[in-house]
Amino acid sequence: MSDVTVTNPLQRLIDELKKLPGVGPRSAERIAFHLLKTDAVDALALAEAVRDIKEKIRPCARCHNLAEGELCHICADHRRDQGQIVVVEQPKDLASLEATGLITGVYHVLMGHIAPLEGIEPGDLTIDTLVKRVKAGDVREVILATNPTLEGDATALHITSLLSDTGVKITRPARGLAPGGQIEYANRSMLEEALRARQEV
Numbered sequence: 001m002s003d004v005t006v007t008n009p010l011q012r013l014i015d016e017l018k019k020l021p022g023v024g025p026r027s028a029e030r031i032a033f034h035l036l037k038t039d040a041v042d043a044l045a046l047a048e049a050v051r052d053i054k055e056k057i058r059p060c061a062r063c064h065n066l067a068e069g070e071l072c073h074i075c076a077d078h079r080r081d082q083g084q085i086v087v088v089e090q091p092k093d094l095a096s097l098e099a100t101g102l103i104t105g106v107y108h109v110l111m112g113h114i115a116p117l118e119g120i121e122p123g124d125l126t127i128d129t130l131v132k133r134v135k136a137g138d139v140r141e142v143i144l145a146t147n148p149t150l151e152g153d154a155t156a157l158h159i160t161s162l163l164s165d166t167g168v169k170i171t172r173p174a175r176g177l178a179p180g181g182q183i184e185y186a187n188r189s190m191l192e193e194a195l196r197a198r199q200e201v
């Protein structure tokens with residue numbers, strides 16, 4: 001890339017847009033030209049929204065969900081059952097489960113799954129803090145709602161072995177989801193069924 005290209009603001013925007021998931025070179029160009037001719041107010045609102053999520057949203061100090069303060073809105077809600085922890089891979093999985101309205105407990109977001117081939121080891125996830133939470137408090141049940149994929153299953157198995165000496169009930173949602181399916185794409189009734197029929201592991 002020449003210096004001229006790098007310093008060209010339009011090219012810079014196109015290059016940044018191309019890094020977004022699902023945005024190819026043509027879409028990146030189309031979006032960039034759209035923003036170029038858009039009202040300054042609207043275009044800058046997008047820029048500010050991007051800045052805001054980086055400056056104002058941070059991981060919840062307890063569960064690693066997205067939070068605007070020290071704790072996320074779920075951990076900060078005293079009506080939630082602290083004795084039930086639902087373990088998920090990503091904040092978007094949490095959102096899908098939360099939408100069922102069936103979870104009265106709290107969550108723990110792992111921020112991924114164990115995948116040695118991709119270089120993701122247990123230490124890269126938030127498993128340590130999960131184990132500390134379970135050992136520290138009055139936890140009755142840990143629901144391992146990782147995705148029903150090879151990596152999700154392996155992650156659940158690893159956590160089960162770490163928590164086996166705690167005496168806490170460990171469950172896994174039933175296989176209502178298609179094998180290899182993802183929680184974020186499951187519909188509400190599938191999730192409800194999988195949660196209701198969860199089994200002890």
Ligand SMILES: [Zn+2]
Nearest residue numbers: 060063072075
């Ligand atoms: Zn939280």
